Amino acid sequence: MAKxxxxxxxxxxxxxxxxxGADSEQLGIMSLQEALALAExxxxDLVEVSPTAVPPVCxxxxxxxxxxxxxxxxxxARKKQSHVQVKEVKLRPKTDEHDLMTxxxxxxxxxEEGNKAKVTLVFRGREITHLEFGSRALDRVAAELEDIAVVEFKPKMEGRSMFMIVAPKVKK
Incomplete structure (x- = not known):
């Protein structure tokens, strides 16, 4: 990044x-030599703060x-920036109740940490023929998290996996 x-x-x-002036008082328009002598x-130092103005402001x-x-x-400014990460959790269509809750x-x-989460449901073998199990599981996840999260990307197929992305709700 060029400074x-x-x-x-x-x-x-x-x-x-x-x-x-140093105390923000206006000293007026003068030649560069006079301004340099005044600063010296x-x-x-005489610092050009607005070079595009006519005449330039120093x-x-x-x-x-x-x-x-x-x-x-x-x-x-850098300290105040927040970095949002996308964390991923993988499921299977036949994931049991307790495991799903975990x-x-x-x-x-x-x-709650302020990150987004990608919930991926991976199909193996013939499981791909029963997409409704996958969409049901992802809908369940969305329903359980609706109090603190919003679904950013609806469930979508990509190869042999279905995924959705949930993000924290914006606080009002």
Missing amino acids: PTVNINQAIRAREVRVV ARQL RIMDYGKFKYQQSKKLQE KIKHVRRFI
Whole structure:
């Protein structure tokens, strides 16, 4: 990811700039040389904050401190992002009642953690001729989880397996 470059001091190419002081006070439009002299007198940098404006807006500030604050903002934004994973649970058409409830408990835990869950039902041999058993099992899973989850993808066949994806309900 390319970082946007900020022009500072001698790298600024405009002839005239609108200068903003360190305390956000407007110092007005002046030539680049005057602005650089003003920044140097305060022992700070002249940083171009809005190069597309006419004339470009430059702020007198400590560039090192500015870079540090920008990196902290970026870190904070990354920290607040949530990563949703898709967890998978596999079933068979002839999965017994207790085993099915155990698998549903696993899916419930995944959903409560904020992840999505893919419930896959694998058919073996001649089981593929009885798709209704598979769809019945997936409907049962959906019914058991309807209080905390919503079916994102309805049951769908893919090769010798049928799957659906459930996601957490959005909180209001």
